[in-house]
Amino acid sequence: MSAPAAKVSKKELNSNHDGADETSEKEQQEAIEHIDEVQNEIDRLNEQASEEILKVEQKYNKLRQPFFQKRSELIAKIPNFWVTTFVNHPQVSALLGEEDEEALHYLTRVEVTEFEDIKSGYRIDFYFDENPYFENKVLSKEFHLNESGDPSSKSTEIKWKSGKDLTKRSSQTQNKASRKRQHEEPESFFTWFTDHSDAGADELGEVIKDDIWPNPLQYYLVPDMDDEEGEGEEDDYDDEEEEGLEDIDEEGDEDEGEEDEDDDEGEEGEEDEGEDD
Template structure:
């Protein structure tokens, strides 16, 4: 009996091992098949990317006449671009007062995507004659090489004597005091900043947010005024609510005081 029981246990063990081996084999086969399917998916994704790029290239060319027409119309509106920048929440945070004064002379902004689109783009800033620099155009370019490594380069700004806003931003404040937020780094420092071209937020904001529809930011302040709520409008509404609540409390206090006075008068008469 003992021998029979031992033999049964051995067969049971061997059966379990064979089942585990079979399960492992099936799992490995499934992994290999998933890998093959994933390769097909990746191949289709690459094909889709190539076709999407061709469509983007086609429509990028079709958009150019409309961009030009829009620029011609924008040129008729004084301070269009500086207003759009000031109304944009991210860009406005980078502007100090002197930047805004210099950008009053900005007449045209232009984003040029390279013909193949994927290798980069260029942003051109066109200026009227001004007291800050002699450049008619200041540009910054962003490139991706064949390995996908980003880089950037820009036009040197020819500052006039004593007008270099980037030096003013980097110089210590008078009297050795700390610089206030109003004396922050100049917007124009961005042109010479090539430290991390792959994470240039300002370039991406101008290309992907402002350039497609700058009119919405030019009109932003007017929309706020028409809506009756300007910058910080919610705070203003909260203040009004608090004032009304305060008036209610004051009214209640006055009524309470009148009641108390009335009671005192009645008590006095009764005592008399």
């Protein structure tokens, strides 16, 4: 048999294996260097793509402006459009207390404006009718990103009317609510204008800019779930009533059937008596 001649000693195996390891390590190092070079090319292309995408965004931002303006004019014809939109939005509604909703009934227009270069930030403007809460006609909040990438924000100072500062009253309302309903009311929506603690992760600003502003109508038209639930309960009640009536009818039919049987038995008894006579 030729099998024994094909055997290789452990020493030879180890020697070959070590040589393979040395070769593979060298190849791996070369591969890593090449990967790094290729990655640099990918990064360079990504930067070029970002610049091109930015130019396209700037172009279409300008093209969208007339349509945003037309939409705002049409929205102005619908009373309480914006407060309804905010109340119907799951994330924004979680930030609204009862008095916030009352104040937002005076909100007539919302505008989101990205800065011309887009990458440096945006501004959100809220336009209000004369109202019992504050003197401002417009409340704004701006978000900035400087050249080094550091975020910051600034906003309009709200000129509250006497005794109407919702940001101060929210804590009192919260305490009362927690005693009554065992859960906390949200802080006032208007505290958002004074909160600049984390401009780089401003959740409400991002929701308004990226979710609500592109298509507010989808949230304005969200059906009222309470009404739907109420209708469902009425339908269930009607079904129960109908079932109850059917049961009564069936019972009535059974009683009539029993009466007919009793009548038949009575007639048969009378006939038997006649035959006996």
